[in-house]
Amino acid sequence: MIANADMACCAGDIDGALSILKAIGPAQAYYTQAAQRPSAPSTSTTARCVIGEGEREKERKKKEREEKERKRKRERMRREERERERNEEREI
Numbered sequence: 001m002i003a004n005a006d007m008a009c010c011a012g013d014i015d016g017a018l019s020i021l022k023a024i025g026p027a028q029a030y031y032t033q034a035a036q037r038p039s040a041p042s043t044s045t046t047a048r049c050v051i052g053e054g055e056r057e058k059e060r061k062k063k064e065r066e067e068k069e070r071k072r073k074r075e076r077m078r079r080e081e082r083e084r085e086r087n088e089e090r091e092i
Contacts, residue, residue, distance in 0.1 A: 005020040
C-alpha cells in the first residue's frame, strides 16, 4: 500500500496517495510507516518518479511527432487540392 501511495504521488495524484495512506489502519503492518511523515522521498520512490517522468516525456514527444505529421499531411492535402483547382481552371 505504501508503494501504491508512492506511485500515486509520482503520478501527481496527491489526493489519491493521501486516501491510500488514510485507509491503512492500526492493525495493518504498514500503519507506523504510513503515519510517519518522511523528511524526503526514498531513493526507490525518487527512481520511480524519474522513470515516470521519462515515460511521460516520451509520450509527450510521441504526441508532438504525431501532431507534426498530421499538420504535414493536412498541408500536403491543401497543396494537392490547390493544384487540382489550378489544373481544372486551365482546362476550362
